[in-house]
Amino acid sequence: MTTVAVNRSGGFRRFWNKVWTYLSKPQNAILLILGIILTVTTIYPLLTIARDTVVVHPGSIDNLPDAQGSKFEAFGTTLTTYNWSNLFTESITTRVGRQRVTQSVASVYLWSPLLNSVLVSIFACFGAILYGGVFAYLVTRTNLKFKKYLSSIFIFPYIMPQWTLAVMWQNLFNSNAVTGGSDGLFVTLFNAYMPKWWCEGIFPVSVVLAIHYAPFAYILIGGIFRNMDANLEEAATILNTPRWKTFLRVTLPLVKPAILSTVLLVFSSAMGSYPIPHYLKLNTLSTQYVGMSSDRAGEASILAVIMMLFGFLILIVNQRTTSGRKNFTTVTGKSGQSSTVNLGAAKYVLSILFVLLTLFTGILPIILFAVETFLPNPGDFSFIKYGINGHMTTKWWITSENVTENGMYGQKGILYNADIWKAFGGTFLVAICCALLAGTIGTLIGYCVSKNRRSKWAAYVNNMAFLPYLMPSLAVGVAFFIFGSGVGIYNTFLLLILAGTVKYIPFASRSALNSMMQLSGEIEEAAIIQDIPWWKRMSRIIIPIQKTSIISGFLLPFMTCLRELTLFMLLCGQGMIITTMLGYFDEMGLYAFSSGINLILIVLILLFNTLVNKLTGASIDSGIGSDS
């Protein structure tokens, strides 16, 4: 008996020694804690959506046919298959024109929005890669003019809130005759009435999404083009390979991984985009989810589950391809200079073309938003024809008292409107907290994972942190909406910060991981050997060396948070943060207010980006993209 006891205590001691040794390495302890936290904050909300599809919702309780036995007891509550069976088997009657048409519920609420979502996502991928990829090639590998200007303005659409371009599209092309409402700039200037397919639906949504996400393609593909060893192409040239063949057989395969990453990123982002299809009136999964009436709450959750499934699918494809991505080492560091293709006369044509294009996507929206705030009636550009006098006003900015007439609906001007500034304050609160939390956690994950490259647990934590990246924003929003309502923190800053942090950790963890991977482990080991404590190693060695990428890890969540709508709109009331406030003014028809807010937001973001860039050298394009 005694020997057994001794063995046992010896075994326990050994076990305890091992645990202690394991946890005495800070990266192991941090990974353990973060892994548990992230599992809860990432997986639990996702599970709540799945559960939500089988619970009995107050709105649909009357519809439940008791006799059919669709209710059952499980997990201590009443569950039902009604949501699923109703969505997939029932029919509804709708009016199309004068005719009453009976269609299945699924085709109205699921299949047709799903088809639209998938179609615009695919088109957006193509558009973004074509536009961004061609631009990346021109900027990095040819003697295009105005490279510096073009490359910074090209990412404007991505920095600006997503709906910016959608609103601009409306302002440009809408007309009273075709879409109703005021005449846009095209009608006013050129008397050109664009057809309805041009103004609303799949086409404009795809185009706007493509332009918005083209900077992804530019950053990812351009990064490879820029670092690509010219020797690779020169080797082909020496072998007397024609230029086009070199491009097709050498250059293109090398950027294929970047193209694939772009496709995955754009696809999942476009899938979850709410504002663009909302403004351009296309029924997608996101807009359908939001538009679903409360008596179909469970069915709405099914839509969210389907969106999430796409996210998982993309994650799996991404996992499959990243292992292959390592096969290409394009940076060999030997050949410093890359050859540039001489475009000849096309140089000027292409340069001017891109200057004009970026003018439309980067500069014009800001001008239009600014002009809009001085228009007496939304979208009414008659001052161009009739002069400024009487056709422009400053009332939207400087009305300082409560007036109901004058089209102000009791709102004070933007400069005096306490609600607006309170919402701005809320946005900043959320953005700062999210940035600090996501940046810190992400940096720690990047550091710890780079230290434990072989560990399965580290890979798990990394994936857990990465998962929300490829989840459509709206699906994450839905998850936190259900989760937040369940635990009673709906409409609190806490919920917004929680959702934002989880969604934005990938930005920070990715940029931290990439940079930490490049940092030789010996740099830290040299300090470990000298018994320098962990916090001092971090604060005096690791962080100072990697400060640029770490700052981008904080900067990206901050910027994205400022302009985030899709993720937050389900989580709080409209006055809480500025982007939801903006939606409120849009609903009220106070477009001047929403334009003013947009203007302030864009100018702020651009200002921050320039400031941080100048101060630290970190910039948005050094990190990886997000969606909003």
Add this chain to the structure above:
Amino acid sequence: MARIELTHVTKRWGGFYAVDDLDLLIEDNAFVTLLGPSGCGKTTTLRMIAGLETPTTGKITIDGVTVFDSDAGINVPANKRRVGFLFQNYALWPNMTVFQNIAFGLSNIKEPGLSVTPEGEIVRNPDAGGTPRKLTKEEIKSIVARVSAIVKIQPFMDRYPGELSGGQQQRVAIARTLAPGPKVLFMDEPLSNLDAKLRLEMRSELQRLHLSTGSTFVYVTHDQMEAMTLATKICLISNGVLQQYDAPLTVYNRPSNTFVADFVGNPAINFMNARGSQQADGSFSLRLLENYDAVFTPAEPVQTESWYAQAEKEIAEFDAKVRPAEKTNKDVPFNYPIAMVNDVPDSREPDREDWVVGVRPEFVHICEDGPIEGEVFSAMPTGMETTVRIRVGNFLLTSVVFGGITYRIGEKIRIRFTGSGATLFSRVNGRLVATGTVEVK
């Protein structure tokens, strides 16, 4: 007393054995080099002793203190092992100046009984008691001044590592490692990033450093010349398995197998396949180089039968080792190179009549009355010596001749094997049977 002892240390990743059951005793004040081809496990061994890598099983003690024991679950972290480590790429902190790089570790020391001599040497006397204290700014300055004087980097104290040449960075790294006065100093190929001339210079400085510090040095290299010139003992590793652990000249003169014989020495040893058997007088009568008869006389008596019995016993013991996972990086017999003009593969399975004779280039003597006839295949004079490759039939032998003698390629010459430094290996298992003389008739 900084004595390091490794007992049955194994490091494996799945079935890949980076270090396979290594027993090693490093004496106090020794200068031991871990030598082997790249990927043989020497760096892993060093990192395990330093605590930067965790062994899978085994036990390591430094200075009598068990720092790792897989059975007891002991694993003292690297920072508590009080060792110095010089990294291959120096690992200088790019965000700190030279002074800060050296001082950073010092500013962190906090222990009782700490004092610094006027020359700038740390004296540790933890038994003296008293409250733990840190080093003062002046003390740190005097230590930095001392170590930077040793490696002659005083003019660069305010520069950043990026502003230094490779050799200067190396010196800073050495100074940083020396500053806290470690009893054991580990070096991972510290000279491999330097150019040939600087390497030679640093080599001699490291030797002086070893003498002046009195610390135990463990040094990893794949350069046999470095190992030969610096070490008091060489530990030769291949495929994670210890091949030989001896003084440099022993390794050179009595290589334990064909791998060691081939790895150590430049130009490489000449291997010749031989066939024959041991005679009654203890000598081996052999036939080598196709059609030459030779007699190999062992320096010490050896008995073929009992030698084979002993070797087979040892091999069986090695094979019988209990391994938790099958070794995927299998131990295959070393494929010793035989230099030939036209490669003729020899696929015959060797038996106990098959031997390999090894003759170092300095024992291949060119002389008028040599029994072997050959012609000059190539000649490479360096001024001090000339390396000549000699063609004998289809075989090539390398000879080193002292002095700058010019040979004409194709010139007919005669050679003989001189000295008592020839080696005889069994072709069955590649192990050394005996050293001795080889006389060609």
